[in-house]
Amino acid sequence: MxxxxxxxxxxxxxxxGPTPDVALEHVRKGMGKADLLEQQRHxxxxxxxxxxVHDGEITVIMGLxxxxxxxxIRHLNRLIDPTAGEIRVDGEDIMSxxxxxxxxxxxxxxxxxxxxxxxxxxxxxxxxxxMAKDIRGHTTSDFEADARKWLARVGLEGNEYQYPHQLSxxxxxxxxxxxxxxxxxxxxxxxxAFSALDPLIRSDMQDLLLELQExxxxxxxxxxxxxxxxxxxADHLVILKDGEVVQQGDPQEILLNxxxxxxxxxxxxxxxxxxxxxxxVMSPSDDGESEFAGxxxxxxxxxxxxxxxxxxxxxxxxxxxxDQQVGTLHMKxxxxxxxxxxxxxxxxxxxx
Amino acid sequence: xATYDSLFSSLGLKQWCSEGKSSGxxxxxDLLNKNKGESAEPASIWELPFPSMDALNESCxxxxxxxxLTKGLEQGFLAIKDSLSLVLDPLTQPLSWFLDGALYGxxxxxxxxxxxxxxxxxxxxxxxxxxxxxxxxxxxxxAFIDHYDYAMQTLAIIFVCAFLCVLLGVPIGISxxxxxxxxxxxxxxxxxxxxxxxxxxxxxxxxLFSVTESKLYGIAIxxxxxxxxxxxxxxxxxxxDKDVIEAADAFGMTPRxxxxxxQIPLALPNIMAGVNQTIxxxxxxxxxxxxxxxxxxxxxxxxxxxxxxxxxxxxxGLGIVIxxxxxxxxxxxxLARINVSQKQ
Numbered sequence: 001m002x003x004x005x006x007x008x009x010x011x012x013x014x015x016x017g018p019t020p021d022v023a024l025e026h027v028r029k030g031m032g033k034a035d036l037l038e039q040q041r042h043x044x045x046x047x048x049x050x051x052x053v054h055d056g057e058i059t060v061i062m063g064l065x066x067x068x069x070x071x072x073i074r075h076l077n078r079l080i081d082p083t084a085g086e087i088r089v090d091g092e093d094i095m096s097x098x099x100x101x102x103x104x105x106x107x108x109x110x111x112x113x114x115x116x117x118x119x120x121x122x123x124x125x126x127x128x129x130x131m132a133k134d135i136r137g138h139t140t141s142d143f144e145a146d147a148r149k150w151l152a153r154v155g156l157e158g159n160e161y162q163y164p165h166q167l168s169x170x171x172x173x174x175x176x177x178x179x180x181x182x183x184x185x186x187x188x189x190x191x192x193a194f195s196a197l198d199p200l201i202r203s204d205m206q207d208l209l210l211e212l213q214e215x216x217x218x219x220x221x222x223x224x225x226x227x228x229x230x231x232x233x234a235d236h237l238v239i240l241k242d243g244e245v246v247q248q249g250d251p252q253e254i255l256l257n258x259x260x261x262x263x264x265x266x267x268x269x270x271x272x273x274x275x276x277x278x279x280x281v282m283s284p285s286d287d288g289e290s291e292f293a294g295x296x297x298x299x300x301x302x303x304x305x306x307x308x309x310x311x312x313x314x315x316x317x318x319x320x321x322x323d324q325q326v327g328t329l330h331m332k333x334x335x336x337x338x339x340x341x342x343x344x345x346x347x348x349x350x351x352x
Numbered sequence: 353x354a355t356y357d358s359l360f361s362s363l364g365l366k367q368w369c370s371e372g373k374s375s376g377x378x379x380x381x382d383l384l385n386k387n388k389g390e391s392a393e394p395a396s397i398w399e400l401p402f403p404s405m406d407a408l409n410e411s412c413x414x415x416x417x418x419x420x421l422t423k424g425l426e427q428g429f430l431a432i433k434d435s436l437s438l439v440l441d442p443l444t445q446p447l448s449w450f451l452d453g454a455l456y457g458x459x460x461x462x463x464x465x466x467x468x469x470x471x472x473x474x475x476x477x478x479x480x481x482x483x484x485x486x487x488x489x490x491x492x493x494x495a496f497i498d499h500y501d502y503a504m505q506t507l508a509i510i511f512v513c514a515f516l517c518v519l520l521g522v523p524i525g526i527s528x529x530x531x532x533x534x535x536x537x538x539x540x541x542x543x544x545x546x547x548x549x550x551x552x553x554x555x556x557x558x559x560l561f562s563v564t565e566s567k568l569y570g571i572a573i574x575x576x577x578x579x580x581x582x583x584x585x586x587x588x589x590x591x592x593d594k595d596v597i598e599a600a601d602a603f604g605m606t607p608r609x610x611x612x613x614x615q616i617p618l619a620l621p622n623i624m625a626g627v628n629q630t631i632x633x634x635x636x637x638x639x640x641x642x643x644x645x646x647x648x649x650x651x652x653x654x655x656x657x658x659x660x661x662x663x664x665x666x667x668x669g670l671g672i673v674i675x676x677x678x679x680x681x682x683x684x685x686x687l688a689r690i691n692v693s694q695k696q
Contacts (some may be wrong), residue, residue, distance in 0.1 A: 079598060107603065110598065116595045118596045118598065135603055151613065
């Protein structure tokens with residue numbers, strides 16, 4: 001799949017403190033976060049970040065609190081300015097933008113969803129949803145149809161004239177998403193958008209987002225500290241630790257080949273069967289297998305295959321994309337893929 | 353010989369001291385000492401005077417006495433007074449017009465128009481029949497005991513001054529919220545205005561403006577009452593949820609849009625609390641301002657004090673209390689209405 005790069009971040013550094021330029025030199029020479037704080041009294045926010053965000057994909061940036069993920073996403077629309085580095089959106093260097101250009105970028109090309117919803121408490125749900133259009137100078141009657149459409153799409157039909165404080169957290173975040181959608185911006189930045197919601201609602205919202213994405217193909221940058229959420233949503237996963245990218249790539253790949261003990265810790269207690277998909281563990285189709293227990297899609301997760309096989313480890317499945325066979329899945333391979341991470345590193349070594 | 357003679361001689365300033373023999377008038381203490389025929393020299397270390405200006409002046413005639421300070425201040429003020437009032441007089445002239453106009457309008461409109469208008473105003477801002485009845489009852493009571501004119505004068509002055517306080521105070525508060533430097537400059541001024549006894553700044557005002565002009569008390573009231581609305585506007589805007597401000601930025605609001613669409617609406621409960629305080633403080637000051645010819649209930653209070661007319665003082669005091677309760681209830685009720693519509 002040839003994918004256009006929508007946003008590209010190159011050699012991005014962010015240092016907080018009174019004289020970041022001086023501290024930057026030390027960081028470039030390799031000073032660590034703890035040393036920088038102790039010796040220079042500067043906080044290292046981000047160090048040498050290089051990330052490409054592809055058009056029409058969900059890029060998830062994951063890290064624990066303090067890893068710099070919220071700082072990173074705020075660089076994309078320059079709510080925070082970097083100490084050094086380059087950010088290109090559609091090939092244009094947004095660091096060279098004037099205030100007016102930047103405002104245009106924020107109004108027309110990027111929208112944002114916030115962890116704490118950040119709705120206007122004195123405006124109705126409808127007015128909140130149309131906020132982006134209102135800022136561009138449209139009147140309520142201009143954007144009303146649009147706002148109603150998207151509010152209905154996120155499941156808030158009939159709530160248009162309520163105020164945010166009358167809604168539950170999950171409903172407020174739906175307004176937040178509708179607000180981002182009404183702006184018609186091709187890029188959506190989501191800063192821990194679902195972190196403040198309780199688990200069931202969070203899962204609903206993730207499904208809603210995937211459903212919308214299927215239809216709209218926006219470029220989404222999603223921040224989260226929750227690995228399950230990251231794996232569920234991500235087309236491209238970036239893992240941050242202490243302001244540095246530890247590993248990035250296809251989430252399945254990261255799960256099967258974690259490149260860092262930090263990530264191994266991270267993925268050690270997730271449900272691998274639910275996250276791993278058939279395409280990540282199948283073998284190529286030309287191994288002459290004749291007896292298939294059935295057809296499975298390459299997108300199915302291993303849990304559903306386990307269910308289908310009823311636990312019989314001797315079976316094989318034909319893996320199809322559409323009508324065409326693209327591979328074979330042996331249940332033995334499936335079982336191996338489910339072995340927890342520390343061991344799976346050894347398996348890869350043996351295979352190589 | 354005085355206590356600090358040795359100090360000046362050891363500094364080699366004897367010459368300078370004797371050159372400038374003080375020609376100032378004798379102070380009361382000097383006079384008493386002279387009459388008693390005693391020297392001012394203390395008997396022991398227990399009576400050592402603090403080396404104040406006056407004590408040092410006794411040893412060294414060239415050293416200024418402390419009354420030179422007050423005299424200097426006074427002369428300095430009188431020196432700049434003319435040029436100052438040249439600038440301030442036309443600048444503040446509209447205030448006189450507003451006050452005179454409001455007083456004229458309030459007193460020359462018949463009561464059967466003014467009272468219903470006031471009640472309609474109360475209902476518009478509070479949407480409460482009970483409060484409207486209470487206000488109506490209070491005004492009728494004041495009118496019945498023949499204090500209607502005084503009460504209306506007081507109300508007219510408060511309306512004009514509180515309105516101007518809001519008109520000036522809200523923009524000052526907003527600019528303070530936007531600039532930390534400005535905030536650092538203005539806060540000491542506000543502190544001073546709030547702690548300086550109101551009588552004290554009546555004095556220079558009397559020098560600057562003619563006592564017959566109504567802007568004299570107008571300025572005194574505004575200076576005194578503008579503080580809370582500035583403070584609470586500043587505070588309210590600074591307290592606006594950072595997340596909402598960030599959202600406003602992220603969606604590309606201009607600073608002006610941010611101010612009108614986010615900051616002022618969200619700061620409104622605090623601003624209104626400031627308006628309430630401002631109105632209450634105008635009421636407090638309008639009584640004191642009767643010393644400089646402000647009409648209204650304060651005049652009666654003053655008469656009660658001057659002539660020891662207990663009854664007059666008590667009744668007008670009661671009238672002020674009634675006005676205070678009315679103003680407080682009405683502004684609080686409208687504040688509560690705003691709060692309900694903006695619960696976060």
